[in-house]
Amino acid sequence: MGLTLDACILILKEHHLLKSSAIQDKVSQKFTSASYDSRTVTANTLFFCKGENFRPIYLQMAKSNGATVYVAEQPYAEGKGMHALIVRNIRKAMALLAAAFYDFPQDDLFVIAYTGTKGKTTSAYFTKGILDRINAGHTAMSSTVERVLGPKPEQHIASELTTPESLDLFRDMREAVDNGMTHLAMEVSSQAYKKNRVFGLTYDVGFFLNISPDHIGPNEHPTFADYLHCKLQLLVNSRKCVINAETDYFDEVYAAATITTDPDSVYLFAAADYQAPDGVEIDFRYRSEEADLSKSRFALTAGTLKAEQLRITGEYELDLIGDYNESNACAAIIGAGLAGATYPDTAKGIANVQIPGRMEKLDIPEHGRVYVDYAHNYASMVALLSFLKKEYHDPKLLVVVGSPGDKGVSRREGFAKALNQLAQRAFITNDDPGFEEPADIANQIVAGIDQDKVDVTVELDRAKAIAGAINESQPGDIVVLAGKGSDDEQKVRGVNTPWPTDMAVAKAVAARLRG
Secondary structure: OOEEHHHHHHHHHHOOOEEEEEOOOOOOOEEOEEEOOHHHOOOOEEEEOOOOOOOHHHHHHHHHOOOOEEEEOOOOHHHOOOEEEEEOOHHHHHHHHHHHHOOOHHHHOEEEEEEOOOOHHHHHHHHHHHHHHHOOOOEEEEOOOEEEOOOOHHHEEEOOOOOOOHHHHHHHHHHHHHOOOOEEEEEOOHHHHHOOOOOOOOEEEEEEOOOOOOOEOOOOEOOHHHHHHHHHHHHHOEEEEEEEOOOOOHHHHHHHHHHHOOHHHEEEEEEOOOOOOOOOOOOEEEEEEEEOOOOEEEEEEEOOHHHHOOOOOEEEEEOOOOOOHHHHHHHHHHHHHHOOOOOOHHHHHHOOOOOOOOOEEEEOOOOOEEEEEOOOOHHHHHHHHHHHHHHOOOOOEEEEEOOOOOOOOHHHHHHHHHHHHHOOEEEEOOOOOEOOOHHHHHHHHHHOOOOOOOEEEEOOOHHHHHHHHHHHOOOOOEEEEEOOOOOOEEEEOOEEEEOOOHHHHHHHHHHHHHO
């Protein structure tokens, strides 16, 4: 592991990213570390001046801590006396140099990547569950919830981003390889492409699960077209592509896959009753046999020869309730099949997968049943509430929800729309406000709610909102704590503030009621 200054220059030139270089001497220096955080810099560090919030003082600090080379989109006076590599795009440069610095760890992993507005996390966990069965637990994972870099508990690390910054991602991959991991299931967000976090990375299998408006706002995607474009890049960078044929904008999605991938390496899946457009052949179909409050059961069938050759068809059962999870399970089975898993290992591997923050349940005597779920946008909220409404035969739904700050502005309108369609009672509260005012976020959600249909309370203290919903609930009611799942922090003005998790708060309320 390591990288020389000469190699950096060659890589940047090869990709037409190097604008100029200021080399102080002819010594071919080898870096022992790479960083974009001046606080972690030590001697012989390659330092990246990246981000909209970068300040020249960070370079000065990095220099003081031992950095001798910096990469930036412009020269800085604070870097006088250092080697300087001036590039056209700092994030692309960082991704390419990070991969090289960590000696291209992706080449030693079978990488399965998921993108989609909803379902990425569930699909990644399902994939890991199956692959762990065939590789003795040596499947790494990079998800919204956690990064799994090895088989030991201390190698499971809480995630900050759905897809880490490139330097962190390639470091994680190198650590996973060094820990003996052979496969990687990862989520790839639209921001990962918007911010070039995965620039230059090619996946063995890439999935497009679905698309609906999300992450549209001043700090994310300016338009839905930009959001879709970024999502499609995963297919362009995959050796094999798998697409949910029921996704919106299917024509654009399929076209993106077939531009760079042989059609024989593109697989389509859909529900058994889905009517495919003329000329579109569905490779795999799943048929729901039973989805209740304890198990989901479905059958997977093959519709083409290439699908039959994977030998993954058969009967499946999931511990994770919700018929909408069968689509995610189908995706994971196909991904594992393309990695070499076959039935019945696929069925045994997926059967008992548990996902933190997904449909966690708590019964409270003399009150309602509580569900904690990570549902964090319109599509996932509608899927969740619709399932509960059907399974419990149209119960009263009391929903506690907020929306994060600094991103996903479109979610606020989406939550209001979902509540109007399916809920009777809403407690609008705090989520991860970031640098926004929590009251402003709440007011934007409330503005879209039809209060003739939905009884609304704004309670910015999330613990009080949860307590209010549970206290008010009656036997037969369903209380949904949405958005944060198993998250144990709240992001407030740049600080990760400890949060006991929604379920821990719900259990504390239940204990008080019992007392």
